[in-house]
Amino acid sequence: MTTLLIAGIVILLISIVFQIAKTSEMVTVLKGADQARQDTNNVIGMIFLGFMVLFFIGITWSVIHFMPHFLPESASVHGVWIDNIFNMTLVVTGIVFVLTQITLFIFVYKYRENKNRKAFFYPENHKLELIWTIIPAIFMAGLVVTGLFYWLKITKDAPADAMVIEVTGKQFNWIARYPGKDGKLGKRDFTAITDNNILGMDLNDKANSDDIIPTELHFVVGKATKIIVRSRDVMHNFDLPHFRVKIDAVPGIPTTFWFTPKYTTEEMRKITNNPKFNYELACAQICGQSHYAMKMAVKVETQADFDKWISEQKPYVETIAPAAPTAAPVAAEPAAEEKKPEVKKTAAL
Numbered sequence: 001m002t003t004l005l006i007a008g009i010v011i012l013l014i015s016i017v018f019q020i021a022k023t024s025e026m027v028t029v030l031k032g033a034d035q036a037r038q039d040t041n042n043v044i045g046m047i048f049l050g051f052m053v054l055f056f057i058g059i060t061w062s063v064i065h066f067m068p069h070f071l072p073e074s075a076s077v078h079g080v081w082i083d084n085i086f087n088m089t090l091v092v093t094g095i096v097f098v099l100t101q102i103t104l105f106i107f108v109y110k111y112r113e114n115k116n117r118k119a120f121f122y123p124e125n126h127k128l129e130l131i132w133t134i135i136p137a138i139f140m141a142g143l144v145v146t147g148l149f150y151w152l153k154i155t156k157d158a159p160a161d162a163m164v165i166e167v168t169g170k171q172f173n174w175i176a177r178y179p180g181k182d183g184k185l186g187k188r189d190f191t192a193i194t195d196n197n198i199l200g201m202d203l204n205d206k207a208n209s210d211d212i213i214p215t216e217l218h219f220v221v222g223k224a225t226k227i228i229v230r231s232r233d234v235m236h237n238f239d240l241p242h243f244r245v246k247i248d249a250v251p252g253i254p255t256t257f258w259f260t261p262k263y264t265t266e267e268m269r270k271i272t273n274n275p276k277f278n279y280e281l282a283c284a285q286i287c288g289q290s291h292y293a294m295k296m297a298v299k300v301e302t303q304a305d306f307d308k309w310i311s312e313q314k315p316y317v318e319t320i321a322p323a324a325p326t327a328a329p330v331a332a333e334p335a336a337e338e339k340k341p342e343v344k345k346t347a348a349l
């Protein structure tokens with residue numbers, strides 16, 4: 001029944017179009033070709049103006065509608081600089097965009113074909129061309145130089161007292177490792193990776209004896225934090241959107257990013273007016289079937305709270321089952337190890 005109804009509507013629409021075409025042909029004959037063309041141009045000009053108005057209403061509506069879903073204020077020191085560059089670029093290019101689009105549509109309407117007007121041949125104007133080349137070039141250079149200035153500031157070496165955390169991506173979860181009391185991350189060997197030793201930690205390396213692999217990431221507010229990002233299989237992307245931190249996790253090549261968290265989770269709950277707010281580490285690289293589920297909870301707290309939390313964590317080696325065949329199951333396997341099939345072959349660390 002529905003199909004029949006749709007077919008009926010389509011036939012009706014086709015016949016309406018056909019009738020309109022026929023009528024306009026008759027009108028052309030009655031009015032004369034020139035007048036008919038003039039009328040058509042008027043209508044098309046008005047349609048362009050209407051489209052422009054609807055276009056700007058649409059843009060304004062979508063900005064207002066999606067505003068509540070925008071990221072809140074940056075929770076890191078450098079994030080504020082990134083936001084400022086974004087906003088500056090958006091304002092400069094936005095003004096140009098609005099002005100050029102309005103001019104474009106108004107010109108289409110104003111200078112529509114008219115039998116009383118002759119086209120004006122105006123091949124070149126060096127002065128005008130210089131103006132519209134040099135002014136945008138100055139603005140673009142300003143944006144690029146500002147961006148570069150902040151980029152160099154953001155990517156310079158982390159302070160010596162920065163807290164170091166290693167985060168390894170794998171299909172499909174993140175594994176965070178804290179250095180423990182000795183402040184050193186132990187050696188790893190990808191050939192030693194097993195279900196019980198998920199990072200292939202070298203058990204002969206003393207530095208590994210106190211390394212901690214917790215199920216969530218904890219940062220200290222106001223403390224520089226350096227993340228060493230690795231991947232155990234394919235390319236992932238370490239993304240902390242609230243901190244404006246984003247860097248690829250590449251198999252075989254550790255990447256690093258350092259930043260300073262500005263607000264604790266509690267403070268951010270007040271800023272966002274959302275008592276359930278939580279920071280989150282996501283994967284921003286489509287890395288396979290369960291990519292969407294690749295995330296980790298992140299908490300920012302005071303140094304005292306952090307110290308308390310870390311003192312409650314057990315070193316990972318203590319949770320690794322002994323090699324004996326009667327070994328008891330692992331007591332505290334970190335994070336929800338995914339239920340999805342695991343990639344059998346580990347490419348690199």
Ligand SMILES: [Cu+2]
Pocket residue numbers: 169170235236237283284285286287291294
């Ligand atoms: Cu991923």
